[in-house]
Amino acid sequence: MEVCEWVKGLRLPDGYASNISKCVNLDDYKFYGLKSHDCHVFMLRLLPIAFREVLPAPVWDALTELSCYFRDLCSTTLRVQDMEVLEKNIVVTLCKLEKIFPPAFFDSMEHLPVHLAYEAKVGGPVQYRWMYPFERLMHDIKQKVKNRASIEGSIVEAYIIEEISTFCSHYFEPSIQTRLNQVPRNENEGEFDLVDRLSIFTHQGRPFGKPSARHLTTQEFNAAELYVLLNCVEVQPFGK
Numbered sequence: 016m017e018v019c020e021w022v023k024g025l026r027l028p029d030g031y032a033s034n035i036s037k038c039v040n041l042d043d044y045k046f047y048g049l050k051s052h053d054c055h056v057f058m059l060r061l062l063p064i065a066f067r068e069v070l071p072a073p074v075w076d077a078l079t080e081l082s083c084y085f086r087d088l089c090s091t092t093l094r095v096q097d098m099e100v101l102e103k104n105i106v107v108t109l110c111k112l113e114k115i116f117p118p119a120f121f122d123s124m125e126h127l128p129v130h131l132a133y134e135a136k137v138g139g140p141v142q143y144r145w146m147y148p149f150e151r152l153m154h155d156i157k158q159k160v161k162n163r164a165s166i167e168g169s170i171v172e173a174y175i176i177e178e179i180s181t182f183c184s185h186y187f188e189p190s191i192q193t194r195l196n197q198v199p200r201n202e203n204e205g206e207f208d209l210v211d212r213l214s215i216f217t218h219q220g221r222p223f224g225k226p227s228a229r230h231l232t233t234q235e236f237n238a239a240e241l242y243v244l245l246n247c248v249e250v251q252p253f254g255k
Contacts (some may be wrong), residue, residue, distance in 0.1 A: 016044050018065050018066065018069060019039050019041060019045075020041065021065060023036050023039045023041060025061075031056070032052060032053050032056040033052070033053055035053050035056075035057070038053070051146070051147070052150075055147075058082060058085055059082060059085055059086045060082075062078055062079070063078070063079040063082050066078060073111075073115075074115055077108060077111040077112050077115060080104070080108040080111070081108055081112070081128070084101060084104065084105055084128065087101055088131055088135055088141060089141055090140070091140060091142065092140070093136070093139065093140055095136055098132050098133070098135055099136070102132040102133055102136075105132060106129065109125070109126075109128065112125070159173035159177075160173075161173070181194065181195070213249055214249065215248075
C-alpha cells in the first residue's frame with residue numbers, strides 16, 4: 016500500500032517515462048497498463064527508492080544489487096573488465112534472491128540475467144540492440160492502418176506519404192511550421208529575459224497543473240542548493 020501510494024504521487028521529467036501514476040489503482044493496490052519501458056524505468060531507478068523503508072535490509076540489498084546490475088548493463092559506455100565483474104556478481108545476487116523467493120518464482124526469465132553481461136561484452140551497448148525503438152516504430156506503423164481489408168497496403172501508402180512530406184518540408188521557408196521546426200510542447204513561446212540569470216535557470220518551459228506554492232523543507236532546500244552548486248557553470252571555477 017505504501018509503495019502504490021508513493022507511485023501514485025510520483026512525478027517524472029517530461030519524456031523520461033509515461034505517466035506511471037495513472038497505472039496505479041488504489042482500490043485494489045495493483046498496477047495496470049505498465050508499458051515495457053515503464054517497467055524498465057521502475058527496475059533501474061525506482062525499485063531501490065520505493066522499497067527502501069518497506070523491506071528488511073537483506074531483501075532490499077538483494078533487490079538493489081539487481082537494479083544496479085541492470086543499470087550498469089544499460090550504460091552508454093561499457094568496459095570489458097566491468098562486464099566481467101558484473102558476470103561474477105550476478106551469480107551471487109541470484110543466490111541471494113533464491114533465499115528470499117520461493118522456488119516457483121524462478122523460471123527462464125530469472126535465469127536470463129546470468130547471460131546478459133556476457134552478451135553485452137560480446138555485442139556492445141544494449142541501446143543498439145534492445146526492443147524499445149522497434150516497439151515505438153511498430154506502434155507508429157499500427158496507427159497508420161486505416162483500411163483493415165488491406166493492412167500492408169495501407170501502411171505502405173501512409174509511410175510513403177509521410178516520407179515525401181518530410182522530404183518536401185526541407186525546402187519550405189523557415190517561417191512555415193513543419194514537423195522539423197515545430198515548437199516543443201512544453202515551451203510557452205513567450206519572451207524570456209536571460210539577462211543576469213544563471214545558466215541553470217535559462218531553460219524555457221511552462222508549469223503543469225494548477226498553480227500552487229509551498230515552503231520547502233530543510234532537506235528539500237539543501238538538495239536544491241546542492242544541485243545548483245554541482246550543475247551551474249558559474250560555480251565551477253570556485254570548486255577548483
